[in-house]
Amino acid sequence: MNFVIANPTGLCFGVRRAIEKLELALLENESVYALGNPIHNPKEVERLRGLGLKVALRIAEIPDGAVAFIRAHGISRGEYGELKGKCRVIFDGTCPFVRNVQKKAAELDREGYQVVVLGDLEHPEVRGILGHIAGEALVVKSENRIYLPCPCGKIGILSQTTQKEATLAALVSKFVFLAKELRVYNTICRATIERQEAVKKLAESVDALVVIGGKNSANTRVLVEISQSSGLDVTWIESAEELDEGWLRDKSKIGVAAGGSTPDWLVNDLTAKLEAVGSRRL
Numbered sequence: 001m002n003f004v005i006a007n008p009t010g011l012c013f014g015v016r017r018a019i020e021k022l023e024l025a026l027l028e029n030e031s032v033y034a035l036g037n038p039i040h041n042p043k044e045v046e047r048l049r050g051l052g053l054k055v056a057l058r059i060a061e062i063p064d065g066a067v068a069f070i071r072a073h074g075i076s077r078g079e080y081g082e083l084k085g086k087c088r089v090i091f092d093g094t095c096p097f098v099r100n101v102q103k104k105a106a107e108l109d110r111e112g113y114q115v116v117v118l119g120d121l122e123h124p125e126v127r128g129i130l131g132h133i134a135g136e137a138l139v140v141k142s143e144n145r146i147y148l149p150c151p152c153g154k155i156g157i158l159s160q161t162t163q164k165e166a167t168l169a170a171l172v173s174k175f176v177f178l179a180k181e182l183r184v185y186n187t188i189c190r191a192t193i194e195r196q197e198a199v200k201k202l203a204e205s206v207d208a209l210v211v212i213g214g215k216n217s218a219n220t221r222v223l224v225e226i227s228q229s230s231g232l233d234v235t236w237i238e239s240a241e242e243l244d245e246g247w248l249r250d251k252s253k254i255g256v257a258a259g260g261s262t263p264d265w266l267v268n269d270l271t272a273k274l275e276a277v278g279s280r281r282l
């Protein structure tokens with residue numbers, strides 16, 4: 001058995017940058033409070049907790065004078081103001097691409113557009129984007145569920161950075177017939193698109209695919225969906241220990257893909273395990 005790794009795969013620029021900032025904060029301070037899980041990967045969060053990371057689900061849980069960390073998904077304007085008011089230092093890991101979506105949403109809102117966000121209302125990145133506009137945005141998960149709250153003639157569409165381009169295109173084509181004026185920002189991140197394309201390509205040449213990444217990671221879920229849609233046998237694991245060797249038994253060529261929030265050390269553990277299984281079969 002051999003294996004091939006999707007290229008590119010794993011940590012994206014924004015998450016790598018955020019982790020580096022957090023590691024620096026932890027090096028300089030005994031404890032650092034992240035607002036929400038700093039990365040959608042439970043194994044990596046466990047490692048960072050060992051270095052002094054505390055995860056606060058609400059700002060009220062962060063003690064006055066603490067050192068705070070903002071994850072790559074960003075936060076709302078209101079939350080930023082609150083953190084500034086109570087924390088000694090803030091390490092801001094907001095990905096510059098996410099910040100761009102926040103700015104574009106604010107701009108559309110200011111210019112009188114009904115803002116439409118393609119994304120998941122529960123996702124922190126989307127909540128952060130909504131927190132940068134004064135008006136009411138419409139959040140849609142797919143092109144099939146559209147309810148316009150007002151007969152607004154000007155509609156501005158943008159997307160959570162990890163959505164699929166095909167869904168954005170379908171959404172835009174629907175709104176073309178609903179709006180008098182339509183402005184669209186394709187804010188889907190290149191890193192996301194490249195990882196999705198790499199998985200599609202890899203799926204054409206392997207017997208099965210292992211996707212490694214947090215079960216709470218939106219971009220990892222999309223990689224799994226893409227792999228499954230190719231008809232392949234796909235397994236989604238968070239760490240190498242979860243990989244069932246029995247599942248590998250009848251397969252000769254395995255594809256490996258990692259979510260944009262999966263750290264290198266978890267991918268390395270997985271490839272070491274695959275190498276070990278492969279060499280036992282020789």
Ligand code: SF4
Binds near residue numbers: 012072096098190191
């Ligand atoms: S997927 Fe793109 S936008 Fe999101 S954190 Fe990574 S680089 Fe930034």
